[in-house]
Amino acid sequence: MKRVLSSMVITGSMLLGSSVATVAWAQEMDMPAPDADKGEELYTNGDSDRGIISCASCHGDAGNSTMSDNPSLAGMPHEYISKQLLDFVPQEGHDKAARLGEGGADSVMAPFAAALEEEDRANLAYYLATQTLDADNAPAATDEDTMERGQEIWRGGIADRKVPACAACHGASGEGIPGEFPRLAGQFPEYISQQLKLFRSADRDNSDMMHDIADRMSDSDIAAVADYAAGLR
Numbered sequence: 001m002k003r004v005l006s007s008m009v010i011t012g013s014m015l016l017g018s019s020v021a022t023v024a025w026a027q028e029m030d031m032p033a034p035d036a037d038k039g040e041e042l043y044t045n046g047d048s049d050r051g052i053i054s055c056a057s058c059h060g061d062a063g064n065s066t067m068s069d070n071p072s073l074a075g076m077p078h079e080y081i082s083k084q085l086l087d088f089v090p091q092e093g094h095d096k097a098a099r100l101g102e103g104g105a106d107s108v109m110a111p112f113a114a115a116l117e118e119e120d121r122a123n124l125a126y127y128l129a130t131q132t133l134d135a136d137n138a139p140a141a142t143d144e145d146t147m148e149r150g151q152e153i154w155r156g157g158i159a160d161r162k163v164p165a166c167a168a169c170h171g172a173s174g175e176g177i178p179g180e181f182p183r184l185a186g187q188f189p190e191y192i193s194q195q196l197k198l199f200r201s202a203d204r205d206n207s208d209m210m211h212d213i214a215d216r217m218s219d220s221d222i223a224a225v226a227d228y229a230a231g232l233r
């Protein structure tokens with residue numbers, strides 16, 4: 001809980017990213033400060049010697065994806081990005097990755113994530129956290145019929161099933177919170193609902209918090225809140 005509270009205090013606008021927090025964090029971790037230029041270079045061009053293809057070819061220029069299969073990454077908390085890059089790969093003492101795809105298959109990300117070193121993860125995460133969501137071209141909500149239900153869940157949760165308000169952790173306007181809570185505003189609704197279903201089935205087994213939440217949601221709750229969240233700015 002201490003971590004949650006301290007990240008609440010440094011809440012800023014998603015557009016500002018979390019660069020200040022990043023440098024302090026590197027000092028705390030006794031690591032070289034992350035290098036955004038190196039992050040940008042690897043993100044844009046990949047590294048063919050290591051079998052890493054350009055991240056931009058799937059996730060778009062500066063983390064603004066134009067393909068609904070591939071999430072937008074611009075302005076996500078750097079801690080969240082680094083964590084995901086680790087979670088796509090089995091960690092010591094585990095025979096499978098904490099974050100898998102449907103039916104327990106390896107994520108598309110597994111081979112790229114496995115080729116990254118700690119320094120790459122820090123540089124990539126720092127670069128992406130300091131990019132700006134292209135709000136005008138990002139996905140918006142499209143389903144009029146579920147808008148109200150989506151907003152209800154976002155702001156107030158589902159009381160009779162003890163689902164908490166999404167806004168409490170992901171921010172009132174879905175901007176995320178530096179530290180650990182990812183941005184959902186402007187994300188593809190297809191991606192948001194896919195991830196909620198993966199949390200529910202525990203194929204994505206990297207957050208007890210999100211598993212417990214998704215486990216209490218029906219497909220129609222998920223569709224409504226995913227569409228609503230995508231449209232937030």
Ligand code: HEC
Binds near residue numbers: 052055059069072182
């Ligand atoms: C072939 C397309 C492709 C390439 C190349 C690719 N990604 Fe991904 N990435 C995906 C897909 C698809 C997902 C969703 C994966 C899932 O849910 O299992 C994803 C998910 C992610 C996530 C988690 C996002 C979130 O919101 O949780 C991060 C972080 C990420 N990719 C970073 C990178 C980086 C950094 C690179 C380059 C080193 C890269 N990706 C290369 C397709 C790609």
Ligand code: HEC
Binds near residue numbers: 153166206213
């Ligand atoms: C108690 C805090 C909390 C609440 C409440 C919460 N979330 Fe989350 N959510 C998280 C955390 C932490 C993560 C990151 C998990 C990880 O490490 O991968 C996350 C991740 C997600 C992701 C994955 C994002 C991505 O880029 O892959 C989605 C989608 C999501 N939450 C949707 C929701 C929705 C919808 C609600 C409301 C029904 C909700 N969350 C409520 C804490 C919360």
